[in-house]
Amino acid sequence: MILKIAWKNIWFKPLNTILSVILLTASVAIISLLILLQEQFEKQFSSNIDGVDLVIGAKGSPLQLILSSVYQVDAPTGNISYEEAKTWMKHPFVKTAIPLAFGDNYRGFKIVGTTPDYLEKFGAKVETGKIFSKDFEVVIGSEIAKKLNIKIGDKFFGSHGDAEQGEVHEEFAYIVSGIASPTGKVIDNLILSNIPSVWAMHDSHDHEAHTENPAHGEEGHVHEEGEEHHHDHEEALVENPPHGEEGHVHEEGEELHHDEISEEGKEITAVLIKFKNKMGFVLWPRLIAQNTDMQAASPAVEINRLFSLFGIGLQALQYLAYGIMLISGISIFIALYNTLKERKYEFALMRVSGASRLQLLGLVLFESLLLCITGFILGTILGRIGLWLISSTTEQDYKMAFDPFAFALEKEGVLFIVTIFVGIIAALIPAIKAYRLNISKTLANA
Amino acid sequence: MITTKNLKFNYNSTIGFDFPDLNCNPAEVLLITGGSGKGKTTLLHLLGGLLRPVSGKINIDSVNLDTLSEKKLDHFRGKNIGLVLQQSHFISSLNVLENVELASWLSDKKKKSEKAQNLLEQLDLKDQLYKLPSQLSIGQQQRVSIARALINEPKLLLADEPTSSLDDENAIIVANLLSDLSKKYNAALVIVTHDQRLKERFTNIISL
Numbered sequence: 001m002i003l004k005i006a007w008k009n010i011w012f013k014p015l016n017t018i019l020s021v022i023l024l025t026a027s028v029a030i031i032s033l034l035i036l037l038q039e040q041f042e043k044q045f046s047s048n049i050d051g052v053d054l055v056i057g058a059k060g061s062p063l064q065l066i067l068s069s070v071y072q073v074d075a076p077t078g079n080i081s082y083e084e085a086k087t088w089m090k091h092p093f094v095k096t097a098i099p100l101a102f103g104d105n106y107r108g109f110k111i112v113g114t115t116p117d118y119l120e121k122f123g124a125k126v127e128t129g130k131i132f133s134k135d136f137e138v139v140i141g142s143e144i145a146k147k148l149n150i151k152i153g154d155k156f157f158g159s160h161g162d163a164e165q166g167e168v169h170e171e172f173a174y175i176v177s178g179i180a181s182p183t184g185k186v187i188d189n190l191i192l193s194n195i196p197s198v199w200a201m202h203d204s205h206d207h208e209a210h211t212e213n214p215a216h217g218e219e220g221h222v223h224e225e226g227e228e229h230h231h232d233h234e235e236a237l238v239e240n241p242p243h244g245e246e247g248h249v250h251e252e253g254e255e256l257h258h259d260e261i262s263e264e265g266k267e268i269t270a271v272l273i274k275f276k277n278k279m280g281f282v283l284w285p286r287l288i289a290q291n292t293d294m295q296a297a298s299p300a301v302e303i304n305r306l307f308s309l310f311g312i313g314l315q316a317l318q319y320l321a322y323g324i325m326l327i328s329g330i331s332i333f334i335a336l337y338n339t340l341k342e343r344k345y346e347f348a349l350m351r352v353s354g355a356s357r358l359q360l361l362g363l364v365l366f367e368s369l370l371l372c373i374t375g376f377i378l379g380t381i382l383g384r385i386g387l388w389l390i391s392s393t394t395e396q397d398y399k400m401a402f403d404p405f406a407f408a409l410e411k412e413g414v415l416f417i418v419t420i421f422v423g424i425i426a427a428l429i430p431a432i433k434a435y436r437l438n439i440s441k442t443l444a445n446a
Numbered sequence: 447m448i449t450t451k452n453l454k455f456n457y458n459s460t461i462g463f464d465f466p467d468l469n470c471n472p473a474e475v476l477l478i479t480g481g482s483g484k485g486k487t488t489l490l491h492l493l494g495g496l497l498r499p500v501s502g503k504i505n506i507d508s509v510n511l512d513t514l515s516e517k518k519l520d521h522f523r524g525k526n527i528g529l530v531l532q533q534s535h536f537i538s539s540l541n542v543l544e545n546v547e548l549a550s551w552l553s554d555k556k557k558k559s560e561k562a563q564n565l566l567e568q569l570d571l572k573d574q575l576y577k578l579p580s581q582l583s584i585g586q587q588q589r590v591s592i593a594r595a596l597i598n599e600p601k602l603l604l605a606d607e608p609t610s611s612l613d614d615e616n617a618i619i620v621a622n623l624l625s626d627l628s629k630k631y632n633a634a635l636v637i638v639t640h641d642q643r644l645k646e647r648f649t650n651i652i653s654l
Contacts, residue, residue, distance in 0.1 A: 001551050005537060012539030345535035352496070353594070354524015354553040356517050440496040443531060443606075444487050 002359055006366035016335040021375050023328030028379025028419060030321035033386045034314055035411045040402045042307065045071070048185050049299040051096075051121045053281050056080070056088060056288060057270035062297035063306060069100055069270035070299050072110055072186050076102055079267040080294050088288070089271055093280035096121070098272040103198040104158030104169060109144050111158050111174070111191040113198035113268075119180060121272070122187040128152060129178030135200055138174045138193045142182035152176055158201065169201055199266055325422055328375065332368050332426040340430050347434050348442040360434040368427030369420065376419045380412070447471045448493065448602050448634050453502035455488055465489050465502075466652060470634040472601070475625050478638045479645060480654030486638045489654070490606050493636060495523050507601045524553030528595030528633070530624070532607035534587040536579035542566065542590050543575040549594045558597060565593045569623065585616035589623065596627055603628050605637045609644060617643050 010017045048070055057065040058078030067074035082099070089097035098121060101113035112118075116131050119139070129152040132139055140150055150156075155173040174193065182188055273296075275281055281298065288296040347360050384404040391402040449469045456462035463485035470476040480486050491497040493504060495511050504511045506526060514522055536545045546562040566575060569589040574582055579590065588608060595603055605624060609617035621644055628635035637644060645651060 001548070001557070005540065005548070008539040008544075009537075346537050349535045350537070350548075350552060351520060352494070352523065352529050353549040354520055354598075356520045359552075440491040443496065444491065 002363050003366055003370075006363055006370055009363075010367050010370055013335065013339065016331075016339075017371065020328055020332045020335060020371050021378065023324055023331055024372060024375025024419065024422075025378040025382060027321045027323075027325035027328060028376050028415065029382035029386060030324070031318060031415055032380050032383035032412060033390075034318055034321070035408050035415065036383065036387050036404075036406065037390070037402065038314055039408045039411070040406065044185075045303050045307075048122075049303065051274050052272045052299050053275045053278075054273040054284055054296050054298055055270055056085060056273060056294050056296050059293060059295045062295060063302045065270065065295065065297045066299045066302040068102075069272065070186075072112075072190065076269045077295075079269055080271075082266045082268050084292060084294065085268060085271050088273075088284075091280070093275050093277040093284075094273055095276040096274045099195060099268045100270045100272065101195045101198040101268040103202055104160055106156050106158050106174070106191055107148060109141070109148075109189055109191055111138065111193060111198070113193050113195035115194070118192060118272075119187065121274075122183050122185050124180045124183045124185075124187050126178040127181040129176070132177050132192065132194050132197075135194065135197045136172055136174050137177040137197075138191050139178040139180050140176055140192075141180050141188040141190045143188040144191065145179045150176055150179075152179065172201055195266075195268065322418075325419070329422040329426045332371055332423065333429070336364060336368060336427055336430040340433055344434075344437055344442050347437050348439040351437070351439045352443070357435045360437070361431045364431035364434050365424065365427045368423040368431075372419050372423030376416055447507060448636065449505050450493070451503045453489070453492060453504065454500045455485070455492060455497065456500050457488075462500075463488060465492075465654070468493075468636075468652065470602075470636055470650075472632045472634055473629045475628065475635045475637065475648050475650055477644060477648045477651040478636065478654065479640055479651060481640065484654040486640070486654060487606060490604055490636070490638045493602070494527050494529055494604050495519050521553070524549070525598055526601045528598065528600040528603045530588070530591050530595050530603070530605040530608045532610055534579070534584075534591040536587070536590070538578065538580055541576050541578055542571065542582070545579060545590065546594045546597055550597045553598045562593070562597055565596060566590070568627075569593050585612055585619070588612065588616070588620055592620070592623055592627065596631055596633075599631050600633055603633045603635045605635070605639075607639050607641065608637065609641050610639065614643065617641065618647070621647050 052070060055065055055069050057069055057076065058080050060077030064074050065077045068076040085099065088094070089099070096117055098115055098117045099113075100118070102110060103113065104111045119125070119131070126139055127142070129139070144150065154176045156176075157168050157170055157173055160167040160169060174191070174197070180187060180192070273280070273284075285296045285298070288294050350360060350363075351357075387402050388404040391404065395401040447470065449467070450465065451467050453465040453467075454463065455465075465485070468476065468478075478486060478489065488497065492499050493506075495504075495514075498512070506522075509522065509526075511519065511522075536542075537548060540548060543559070543562055543566065546566060547557045547559055550556060550558040550562065563575065566572065569592060571586060571589055571593070574586060574590075579587060582590065588611075592608075603624070608624065609620050612620060624635060624637070625648070637648070639645075
């Protein structure tokens with residue numbers, strides 16, 4: 001009954017109420033959106049670096065190397081010699097080493113040359129069909145299979161680079177041999193083949209492109225000239241390391257022999273390393289930087305750096321949201337305090353009718369709490385709508401989706417408690433005034 | 447039924463009141479009159495347990511108000527005392543019926559909805575049940591507060607200047623309703639007033 005009166009009272013002054021609820025809703029929406037975004041973002045980022053201690057790739061920005069090779073969101077830093085990488089991959093410190101070679105995409109989904117270990121690292125299995133065993137056989141991620149409705153045995157042509165509109169490699173068709181199980185990680189949005197497929201694709205591609213269209217190199221392809229290819233290639237890369245923005249593997253063989261491609265002089269994009277001996281974690285970055293043209297970057301370190309960079313921005317937003325919440329608390333306080341004068345007769349009257357002091361205290365507190373709970377619920381819903389909107393864009397642009405129905409129980413619980421706390425503080429003085437009301441004086445002065 | 451003995455009250459060292467002893471039986475009417483500043487409202491608040499006397503005793507239905515704690519007094523008041531004031535105050539966000547129901551709920555946690563409707567009908571407020579109190583005329587508001595004072599069938603009905611803001615016609619209506627209903631519910635009715643119209647209407651009068 002007291003609750004019902006409280007409810008009726010707050011809607012008796014709808015403008016005051018709406019102002020307070022809007023302010024609360026806005027602050028709760030911003031904070032819960034940030035909480036969910038941050039948590040899911042970090043979870044997605046961290047889950048992808050499981051099993052990767054170090055990434056070896058071409059020199060350049062270590063963050064870029066991590067983003068491109070682990071998260072598949074940025075352009076690669078360039079290529080490295082497979083020959084050279086192999087000496088590190090076979091090092092006794094290493095437990096697993098997964099080579100990656102980027103080249104093409106199919107409708108915006110990256111085609112990555114790698115080994116079956118890559119699937120294992122993500123805990124993915126080939127759900128239907130089988131793993132790639134021959135050149136041009138691919139395993140596609142579960143999301144792609146769903147979105148593009150691809151089945152085993154389907155054939156498709158890759159487009160060059162990572163732009164959907166890239167030049168189509170029409171010489172060789174990829175054939176789908178398997179579909180990977182869903183993992184919630186980046187692999188769901190990748191097309192995986194063996195590395196020689198990527199090499200072969202670009203052997204022929206560059207050859208043909210070279211003969212048909214000598215001016216083709218504007219996109220940053222390195223075009224090699226026949227016999228001298230190895231030398232040229234190295235030079236081109238050294239001169240312009242970050243140049244290979246598309247990160248493809250350019251291979252110019254003298255002949256086209258994709259059936260048995262020699263590894264000699266071939267290049268890959270990056271290697272994901274997991275150590276047996278954690279000493280490598282400490283020693284390798286310097287060792288590799290000093291002795292080779294490559295760099296070794298730790299995903300954990302780089303991602304921490306990234307988080308701390310935009311952590312400042314998130315923090316600022318969070319402060320802003322708590323500021324709005326403070327204002328809404330003040331607005332509730334003012335609303336309650338202002339109406340106290342006209343309502344003291346109501347309170348006196350309730351006392352006359354048999355209400356106790358505590359019931360009046362409760363009435364004022366309930367009014368404030370009802371506003372806060374309404375604001376919290378609306379804010380939580382609004383925050384999730386926001387997340388859903390963000391998710392639909394990030395999914396398109398970065399292949400990263402957020403789940404608006406997930407709950408960050410601990411942090412949202414804290415937010416709820418803070419909201420309630422604001423409500424109690426705002427109502428405290430008016431409630432105490434109601435509690436201590438002198439009925440006789442109030443009624444005598446009527 | 448209500449009796450008082452040697453009732454005294456001081457606001458401060460200069461303003462103090464000695465009240466004559468009162469006695470009012472069920473279904474009887476006692477009119478207390480006196481000019482302003484004689485402590486009429488103070489006496490009414492003492493009788494209603496809104497103020498505590500400096501000395502003296504108030505017995506309502508053989509309960510000494512002085513012995514009750516603050517919380518018990520709130521409860522006792524809700525159950526046994528009905529109050530009608532010069533100006534009617536209501537919970538402005540609740541409609542007429544809900545305001546009357548609230549009084550019954552506050553005294554014993556029961557919403558006597560049917561009884562409240564009957565009472566309001568008797569007071570000729572049948573068409574106003576779902577209106578907000580602020581939409582009613584002053585005479586109608588006064589009748590609602592009578593309904594509210596009677597909903598718990600109190601032993602004592604206190605009225606503070608119940609007619610002073612009403613015109614002659616409404617004043618007589620309200621006075622009749624008060625005396626009729628207090629008889630019907632067997633309540634002692636104590637009216638504090640300086641209204642000449644009431645002095646003519648009632649016979650049992652104490653002057654302060």
